[in-house]
Amino acid sequence: MAIPAFNSPDPALVAFNRFGLGARPGDRDSIAGDPRGYLKAELRQADIAMISPDDPAYANLQGSTPAIQASMAANFQRKLERERMAAVAQPGAASAQAVPTQPVPAGKPSVPPVEVVLFRAEAQARFDKAVRVKAGFVERLVCFWSNHFCVSVAKDTVVRASAGAFEREAIRPFVLGRFADMLLAVEHHPAMLFYLDNQQSIGPESRAGKNRKRGLNENLAREILELHTLGVGSGYTQADVTSFARILTGWTMAGRDGRLGEPGNFVFNANAHEPGDAVLLGKTYPACGMGQAEAALNDIARHPATALHIATKLARHFIADTPPAATVARLAKVFAKTDGNLRALAVALIDMPEAWSTPLMKIRSPFDYIAAIRRAAGPGSANDPGQSLGWLNALGEPLWQPPGPNGFSDGADGWTSAEGMKIRLDIAWQAARQVKDIGNPNDMLEALIGPAASPETRQAIAHAESKQQGLALLLMAPEFQRR
Amino acid sequence: MSLLCEVPDPSRRAVLMTGGALFAWAYMPRLARAADNRDPRLIVIVLRGALDGLSAVGPVGDPDYAGLHGDIALSLTGPHAALPLDGFFALNPSMPVFARLFKNSQAAVVHAAATGYRDRSHFDGQDVLESGFAGPGHVATGWLNRALENLPSGDRVATLGGLAVGPSTPLVIRGAAPVLGWAPQSLPAPSDGFAARVLDLYQHRDTVLAVALQKGLDADRMALDDQMGAKAMKPKGGPDSAAGMRQAAQGAAKLMAADDGPRIAALAFDGWDTHVNEGGATGRLATLLGGLDGAFEEFEKGLGERWKDTAIVVITEFGRTAQINGTVGTDHGTGTVVLLAGGAIKGGRVIADWPGLKPAQLYEQRDLAPTSDVRAVLKGLLADQFGLSAGTLGDKVFPESAAVKPMQGLVA
Numbered sequence: 001m002a003i004p005a006f007n008s009p010d011p012a013l014v015a016f017n018r019f020g021l022g023a024r025p026g027d028r029d030s031i032a033g034d035p036r037g038y039l040k041a042e043l044r045q046a047d048i049a050m051i052s053p054d055d056p057a058y059a060n061l062q063g064s065t066p067a068i069q070a071s072m073a074a075n076f077q078r079k080l081e082r083e084r085m086a087a088v089a090q091p092g093a094a095s096a097q098a099v100p101t102q103p104v105p106a107g108k109p110s111v112p113p114v115e116v117v118l119f120r121a122e123a124q125a126r127f128d129k130a131v132r133v134k135a136g137f138v139e140r141l142v143c144f145w146s147n148h149f150c151v152s153v154a155k156d157t158v159v160r161a162s163a164g165a166f167e168r169e170a171i172r173p174f175v176l177g178r179f180a181d182m183l184l185a186v187e188h189h190p191a192m193l194f195y196l197d198n199q200q201s202i203g204p205e206s207r208a209g210k211n212r213k214r215g216l217n218e219n220l221a222r223e224i225l226e227l228h229t230l231g232v233g234s235g236y237t238q239a240d241v242t243s244f245a246r247i248l249t250g251w252t253m254a255g256r257d258g259r260l261g262e263p264g265n266f267v268f269n270a271n272a273h274e275p276g277d278a279v280l281l282g283k284t285y286p287a288c289g290m291g292q293a294e295a296a297l298n299d300i301a302r303h304p305a306t307a308l309h310i311a312t313k314l315a316r317h318f319i320a321d322t323p324p325a326a327t328v329a330r331l332a333k334v335f336a337k338t339d340g341n342l343r344a345l346a347v348a349l350i351d352m353p354e355a356w357s358t359p360l361m362k363i364r365s366p367f368d369y370i371a372a373i374r375r376a377a378g379p380g381s382a383n384d385p386g387q388s389l390g391w392l393n394a395l396g397e398p399l400w401q402p403p404g405p406n407g408f409s410d411g412a413d414g415w416t417s418a419e420g421m422k423i424r425l426d427i428a429w430q431a432a433r434q435v436k437d438i439g440n441p442n443d444m445l446e447a448l449i450g451p452a453a454s455p456e457t458r459q460a461i462a463h464a465e466s467k468q469q470g471l472a473l474l475l476m477a478p479e480f481q482r483r
Numbered sequence: 484m485s486l487l488c489e490v491p492d493p494s495r496r497a498v499l500m501t502g503g504a505l506f507a508w509a510y511m512p513r514l515a516r517a518a519d520n521r522d523p524r525l526i527v528i529v530l531r532g533a534l535d536g537l538s539a540v541g542p543v544g545d546p547d548y549a550g551l552h553g554d555i556a557l558s559l560t561g562p563h564a565a566l567p568l569d570g571f572f573a574l575n576p577s578m579p580v581f582a583r584l585f586k587n588s589q590a591a592v593v594h595a596a597a598t599g600y601r602d603r604s605h606f607d608g609q610d611v612l613e614s615g616f617a618g619p620g621h622v623a624t625g626w627l628n629r630a631l632e633n634l635p636s637g638d639r640v641a642t643l644g645g646l647a648v649g650p651s652t653p654l655v656i657r658g659a660a661p662v663l664g665w666a667p668q669s670l671p672a673p674s675d676g677f678a679a680r681v682l683d684l685y686q687h688r689d690t691v692l693a694v695a696l697q698k699g700l701d702a703d704r705m706a707l708d709d710q711m712g713a714k715a716m717k718p719k720g721g722p723d724s725a726a727g728m729r730q731a732a733q734g735a736a737k738l739m740a741a742d743d744g745p746r747i748a749a750l751a752f753d754g755w756d757t758h759v760n761e762g763g764a765t766g767r768l769a770t771l772l773g774g775l776d777g778a779f780e781e782f783e784k785g786l787g788e789r790w791k792d793t794a795i796v797v798i799t800e801f802g803r804t805a806q807i808n809g810t811v812g813t814d815h816g817t818g819t820v821v822l823l824a825g826g827a828i829k830g831g832r833v834i835a836d837w838p839g840l841k842p843a844q845l846y847e848q849r850d851l852a853p854t855s856d857v858r859a860v861l862k863g864l865l866a867d868q869f870g871l872s873a874g875t876l877g878d879k880v881f882p883e884s885a886a887v888k889p890m891q892g893l894v895a
Binding site for chain 2 (some may be wrong): 034050207337363391416417419420422423425428429433434435436438439440441442454456457460462463464465466467468469470472473476477478481
C-alpha cells in the first residue's frame with residue numbers, strides 16, 4: 001500500500017496542519033518564512049487560551065455555578081411537572097389538588113431546556129474562537145487537554161449545563177501553565193466530580209457513611225491514576241485505587257438546598273470524608289481533610305510515570321501515532337525539569353526537529369477538520385452552532401461527549417473509517433455549497449496550501465467543473481485532511 | 484448574425500423570417516402588455532460543468548456527427564432512438580417532456596451558441612456566463628440581478644425581487660436587487676462525479692484514504708440498493724441528482740406561482756462535466772438530462788396557468804469537444820445549446836446557423852463553432868418578457884455588449 005507522499009512536509013503546512021487549525025486566507029503570508037516564530041508568537045499572546053464572558057463576543061456565557069444552578073432549578077421544575085402529570089393521570093387522587101397546576105398554553109412553541117441553551121452557547125463560543133485565532137496551536141492544546149480530562153454531557157443535565165464552563169474554568173487557564181494546577185482545577189470541578197461520580201462517594205467510616213450505609217465510589221480515583229496522571233500499567237495497584245478513593249471522599253458539589261454551601265459550587269464535605277491517614281503509592285498522607293487529596297494530587301502530578309504518560313500523549317497527538325521513544329523521552333524530561341510547565345512543553349514541541357521532518361501522516365480529528373473548513377471557507381452561521389455540532393456528531397466526535405472517560409481516539413485509524421471518509425465527503429460538499437462568494441479555487445489552494453499542494457491536487461482542482469466542486473475538492477485533498 | 488438553421492425545412496424558415504416583424508410587435512408599449520393581462524416570468528437554469536450540446540440535441544442530419552461523437556452519438560434508429568425535432572436535429576431520448584413541449588411550440592433550441600468567452604476554464608467561463616461581463620473576474624453581481632435593478636422604479640417585477648434556488652446564491656442573480664433564497668430541505672449530497680474525483684485524487688496521492696473512501700461509498704451504495712429492494716427508497720441525492728433537480732423546480736414553481744411571488748428565478752445544477760463515460764442516449768449525461776427534463780415538467784405543473792407567460796432558459800458555460808476523447812467522454816469545448824421552454828416561448832424551432840462539423844468548420848479544429856451568442860438569446864428574453872431596452876441590456880445588464888443585438892422573436 002502506497003503511503004501519502006509527504007516526505008518532506010512544507011514548514012508552513014506543518015505549522016498550520018500539524019500544530020494549528022488550518023490556514024485562513026491570508027494566513028500563509030503572515031507566517032513570513034518563520035513558522036516556528038509564528039507559533040511561538042501565538043503562545044506569547046496575552047490570554048490567548050481564554051474565552052471569557054468579559055469579552056463582548058462571549059457575553060452570553062455563564063460560569064459553571066450559575067449554569068449548574070439554572071440546571072438544578074430546571075430539574076426541580078421538571079420534577080414538579082412530572083408529579084403534576086402523574087397526579088392528573090390518577091383522577092380522584094387527593095394529591096391532584098395539592099399540586100399547583102400550571103396549564104400549558106396550547107400551541108406555545110417549545111423552549112429548549114436551559115442545559116441545551118447553555119451547551120449551544122458554549123459550543124458556538126468554541127467554534128468562534130477556533131476561527132478567530134491566528135495559528136490555532138493554543139486551541140489545539142485546549143482540545144488536547146479537554147480530551148485528556150474529558151467529561152461527557154451524556155452523563156446528566158448538570159454536566160450538559162457545565163461542560164463548556166468546565167473547559168473555560170479548569171482547562172483554558174492552565175493550558176500554558178502548570179500541569180499540577182490544571183489537575184487540581186479539573187478534579188475540583190463539579191462537572192468532573194459529577195461525571196466520575198465522586199459527588200456521591202462517601203467514606204465508609206465517615207459520619208455520613210456510618211449513618212447512611214452508603215460508601216465509596218472509586219471511579220474518579222481510578223481514572224485520575226489511569227487516565228489523568230500515571231497511566232495504565234504504570235505500577236499502581238487496586239489498593240492504591242481504593243486508598244485514593246478514600247482520600248478523595250468529601251470532594252463534592254453543594255446541592256440545591258444550599259446546606260453545604262453555594263449551590264453548584266465545589267465543596268469539601270467533611271462529613272463524607274474518610275477519616276484517618278492513608279497510603280498511596282507507598283507514601284502516607286496524614287489526615288488533614290481536603291488537603292489530603294490535594295497533597296496526593298500534587299505528588300502524582302509530578303510522578304515520573306505522569307511525565308512519561310503526558311509526553312507520550314502529546315507526542316502521539318502532535319508528531320505521529322507511534323512516536324519515536326527518543327521524542328517521548330525528551331518531552332518527559334522537559335516535563336520533569338520544568339515541574340510540568342505546559343508552556344515549556346509547547347515550546348519544546350515546536351523546537352523538535354522531528355515535528356518538522358515527520359511526514360504528515362495523521363488525519364485531522366473531526367473538530368480539527370470542521371475548524372479548518374470554517375477557517376478556510378467561512379465561519380458558517382454566526383449564532384447557530386447547529387450545523388457544526390451536527391457534523392461533529394456525524395463524524396463520531398460529538399462535542400464534549402466522548403464514549404468514555406478515556407476520551408476520543410487520537411490515532412489516525414480512529415478517524416479514517418470508511419463511513420467517516422464518506423461523511424467527510426458529504427461535509428466538504430455541503431460546506432462548499434453554502435459559501436456565498438467562492439473565489440477562484442486555484443487561488444484558494446494557493447492561499448491555503450501553497451507550494452505544498454501536490455500536482456495531482458492542483459490538477460484536480462483546476463479541472464473541477466464548478467467553483468463549488470473545486471472548493472469541495474480542496475477540502476477533501478490529502479493536504480487538507482492530513483496533519 | 485444568428486438565426487437560420489440550414490435545414491431544408493421551408494416552413495420553419497418561413498416562420499423564422501417573420502420573427503423580425505413579430506419582434507417589432509414585442510416592442511409595442513408596455514401598456515399593451517397590461518391590457519393583455521400578461522404576467523411574465525423568467526427562470527434561468529445554469530448547468531455548471533459544460534453541457535455537451537451535441538449529445539443533448541444531436542445534429543443527426545450532419546454527415547460528420549456520428550463519426551465524431553462515436554459511440555455516444557445520438558441516432559434515430561436503435562433501441563434508444565433519439566426524438567426527432569426536425570429533419571436535422573434530434574433530442575436526447577431522456578427528455579420526453581421537452582420533446583412534447585417542442586411539439587406543442589412551447590420549447591425551442593438555440594444551437595451552436597456560446598458566450599464571448601473562448602478559453603476553456605470552468606470557473607472563468609461560469610464567471611463570464613453568469614456575470615454577463617465580457618471577461619472573467621467580475622464576481623460581485625450577475626446579469627439577472629442587474630436586469631432586475633434596471634427595471635423602471637416601482638416596476639412590479641422589480642418590487643417582487645428575484646428567487647435564488649439552492650444553498651448558495653448563483654452568481655447570475657447576485658447583486659443589489661432583492662433576492663429571496665430558497666433551498667430544498669434535504670441536505671445536499673455530493674454528486675457521484677465529485678466522489679469519483681476525490682477518489683481519483685486519493686488513488687494517486689493517498690491510498691489509505693482511497694481505500695477507506697471507496698469502502699464508504701460502496702457501503703452507501705449497498706444501503707441504497709437495499710432500500711430500493713424494499714421499495715422504501717426516497718429519492719436520494721442532492722440538488723444535482725435527477726430527483727434533486729425535480730425537487731428544486733417543484734419548490735421554485737410553488738413560490739413563483741403565487742401572485743406576490745418572485746417573477747425571476749435562478750437555479751444552478753452541477754455535474755455536467757462529462758470527461759469520462761459520458762454516455763449518449765443512456766448513461767450519465769442522459770440521467771442528468773432526464774433530471775433537467777423533470778424540472779421542466781415540475782415547472783409546467785407547478786406554475787399552472789402562469790406557465791403560459793413563463794420562459795425558462797437553460798445555459799451552460801461552454802460546450803464540449805465534437806470528437807469524443809479516449810475515455811468515451813468529451814473535453815472542454817466551445818459551442819453548445821441553449822434550451823428554451825415555457826408557454827411564453829415561441830417554440831417548435833431549432834434556431835441555428837449551423838456551422839458544420841468538418842475539421843475546418845470546427846472551432847480550433849476541435850469544438851462546435853459558435854454562431855449564436857448566448858447573450859443575444861438572454862437579451863432577447865429580457866427584452867420580450869420585461870421590456871428592457873437594447874441600450875440598457877448592452878450597457879448595464881451585459882456591459883460593453885452593444886454589438887450583440889437581442890435575438891428577436893423568442894417569445895410568442
